[in-house]
Amino acid sequence: MYFGKPKKTHNANIPPGQHETTRFPVLHHGNVPYYRDLAEWTLTIDGLVDEKMTYTYQQLLDMPQTRLKNDIHCVTGWSKLNNMWEGITPKDLLSSIKVNDSAKFVILHAEEEFSTNLPIQDFLHEKTLLAHSYEGKPLTPEHGFPLRAVVSHLYFWKSAKWLRRIEFVAEEQLGFWEKNGYHHYGDPWKEERYSWS
Template identity: 60%
Template sequence: MFFGKTPKKKDRERVPPNQNVTTRWPVLHYGNVPYYNNLNDWNLKIYGMVENPTTFTYEEILALPKSTATNDIHCVTGWSRLDNEWEGVAVKDVVKNVGIHPLAKYVLLHAEEGWTTNLPLNDFLKETSLLAHSHNGQTLTPEHGYPLRAVVPHLYFWKSAKWLRAIEFLPMETPGFWEKNGYHMYGDPWKEERFSWD
């Protein structure tokens, strides 16, 4: 079933199995939504298996080369939203100078309230991965991850952590919050890797 406009055939081919297309953007999360009056206390830490652990302020993130992307997002709960326009910074530009250790194979994304999700390093470093501050020409709302969220469009959207605060490089796979609670370790929407038993 498709919500909103009925997509053309070529658009249906962009939708993984058992997903419903919507023009809305449902809000799904665990815990509270963080609200910031200002960003003086916000930062993004990069640590773990890196030669140069780094902490970015929000202004320093905005000073990195701007990156834009248009992609589709697919939620593990069964909805897909096509043609999302993002603005932010490419992951490769954020980690350019940290010196990732050759034995680092995974990342663990840390968000507010201790929320985490894991990704293979190669997936995180894909050309399509970015850290976004805006969606469809508007600054992200708190409900959708303001001030910064990951966007990893080839995996189910829970892997695109909202309210990002840290990126940890690791030698082995470490399950994040949802992975510990039954979600798939990888989350490929085309293979319907929704749960750990899939």
Template identity: 55%
Template structure:
């Protein structure tokens, strides 16, 4: 059993993972710090009938709800029983009309960081845009002001510092995928790297 956990807990922890009580910080490059939120926006673009841009105030005014999940990092840690506050993808998509050929999503974050996702995974009711974690606003290190949360995949797919959501017809690799990470990243299949 993992860390002396019980069977129910172990059923929630994918192969090769170790439980943590903390919330490790892992990223490439520097952490963006925002001092003037009037300069922050979120763009929705690509294969949509009309591109949208949310200002910080417009995004923060969207209806929010609570989400509970477990998260699993490709670097082998898992954190159970996370409580988030965020905007559901369904709420966001009420404002977006997709073109029928849209099959994939690319998340665009600060510093040119990107990661890809099939549209089916983006549209799941478990995927959301997180604003708070365990009752507190996200810290800059964890993606303030908004990060994507895709809990059924390794956590690099949950892009921090989100600035854009692009809808695409064909899949293409994001930053980590171009650097050897798996195109999909299912923790239960240990899809860590492109040869997994």
């Protein structure tokens, strides 16, 4: 698979062990879900919250929208710079939801039984976004339509595609790749690729 010609010049925005690509590679586990009708699609917020909430796609679009530009870094070694996303910040999503103080982690649940774990402070990070659009257009199915997380300060597997549920929990629960040897946290600047790194 060709990811674009690596640029050899040093760039302070690219973490150690990474190379820049101008393309947007497609990497995932399982099948790509295709939604022709979003009438039955929902996003659920549950776990350690005062009240379980379920939102339709349109309800998410009716929330305050935020545009963020960031760099993304895949654990396989590529980085793509200056990406423009649009979506909902966790702060805006949770504006009418009370999260219990005992919640220390967030589990992002997606289609194909995929999940990944985040400390709650990383989910609430100012650069984290629940994105529905990329570069001014709706996400493509391969890149997570209708909704994906974008957690740009961690390796990109933490940015779950095809998001369906956000669960708040008290203790760390490993997600799909974390159970299969990937690092529990995934800081690209520390090269936290695998659990033994």
